[in-house]
Amino acid sequence: MNTTRRTVLKGATASGVLAGLIAAGALRPTQVLASEWNKAAFEAKDTAGALKGIGAAAPADSKDLVLKVPDIAENGAVVPVDVVSNIPKTTSIAILVEKNPSPLCAQFEFSNGALPEASARIKMGQTSMVKAVAKADGKFYTAQKEVKVTVGGCGG
Amino acid sequence: MADPMKIRAQLKGDVAEIRVLMSHAMETGQRKDAAGATVPAHFIQSMTIDVGGKRVVDGQVGGSVSRNPVFGFKMKGAKAGDKVVVSWIDNKGEKRTDEAAVA
Numbered sequence: 001m002n003t004t005r006r007t008v009l010k011g012a013t014a015s016g017v018l019a020g021l022i023a024a025g026a027l028r029p030t031q032v033l034a035s036e037w038n039k040a041a042f043e044a045k046d047t048a049g050a051l052k053g054i055g056a057a058a059p060a061d062s063k064d065l066v067l068k069v070p071d072i073a074e075n076g077a078v079v080p081v082d083v084v085s086n087i088p089k090t091t092s093i094a095i096l097v098e099k100n101p102s103p104l105c106a107q108f109e110f111s112n113g114a115l116p117e118a119s120a121r122i123k124m125g126q127t128s129m130v131k132a133v134a135k136a137d138g139k140f141y142t143a144q145k146e147v148k149v150t151v152g153g154c155g156g
Numbered sequence: 157m158a159d160p161m162k163i164r165a166q167l168k169g170d171v172a173e174i175r176v177l178m179s180h181a182m183e184t185g186q187r188k189d190a191a192g193a194t195v196p197a198h199f200i201q202s203m204t205i206d207v208g209g210k211r212v213v214d215g216q217v218g219g220s221v222s223r224n225p226v227f228g229f230k231m232k233g234a235k236a237g238d239k240v241v242v243s244w245i246d247n248k249g250e251k252r253t254d255e256a257a258v259a
Contacts, residue, residue, distance in 0.1 A: 006194075007186040029240075036259060037201040037202055037216055037247075038216055041199075042216070042219075058193075068183065071231075075248075077222060077223070078222045079222075082228075100220050102184075102188055102218055102219065102220060104218050105220045105221055106215060106216065106217045106218060106221055107202075107215065107216045107219050108213055108214070108215040108229075109210070109213070109214040109215070110213060110229075111209075111211055111212060111213075111214070112207070112211060112212050112231075112233070113207075113212065113231045113232045113233035113234070114212040114213055114229060114230070114231040115171065115229075115230040115231060115232060117215075117228075117230050118227065118228070118229060119227065119228035119229075120221060120222075120225065120226065120227050120228075121221070121225065121226050122160040122221055122222055122224040123182075123184070123218055123220045123221070123222055124220075138256075
């Protein structure tokens with residue numbers, strides 16, 4: 001038996017099926033692919049390193065960046081964070097917790113009509129400053145607020 | 157395969173509010189189990205939201221996001237019935253995509 005011919009036939013069938021699926025919209029490569037994870041920024045052990053990792057080494061303080069966090073979080077495992085940027089042309093928002101082992105929590109990029117707002121729930125190891133960093137028109141802005149984390153939930 | 161996400165996309169005037177609840181352990185890789193062994197890191201790294209076929213949010217996530225992450229976003233220009241597609245990929249390469257419609 002001609003094995004080469006078999007292999008070629010099999011290969012042809014498989015790729016044919018795949019092409020058909022892509023054409024039919026069953027596989028949408030562009031929608032599944034997100035931008036590559038910024039390992040350096042997320043694995044940075046201090047805030048300066050994390051800021052450097054996202055390209056925001058020295059962000060300017062801004063009152064137009066509104067960070068909403070609780071003053072006291074009884075459960076450090078679930079701290080609600082809400083960030084709204086009123087800075088024109090804001091394209092991305094990042095959330096950092098200064099005293100977490102890896103300060104960078106998340107970064108969101110906005111496009112196609114998304115408003116520069118994000119809310120998430122994050123973990124905090126201890127009482128710390130929570131920082132929001134927004135990128136607008138190529139510049140970085142920041143706002144921060146302290147959240148007290150109550151260990152054991154007894155109100156300390 | 158992880159459990160399905162809960163996606164809610166609601167129009168309020170001309171702004172659509174999108175809320176996503178993902179089902180994921182979000183292990184940081186720093187926690188120790190009862191026996192003292194480190195629980196390996198397992199968390200969502202990337203998430204995207206497409207509305208009406210266009211990328212709206214492209215997010216990168218670290219292990220310090222809470223277990224079963226909830227994210228909220230807002231957008232302008234969405235119409236009722238627009239398809240909302242949310243995807244995530246974690247550090248082990250597991251992924252999940254779910255859909256909803258703007259209501």
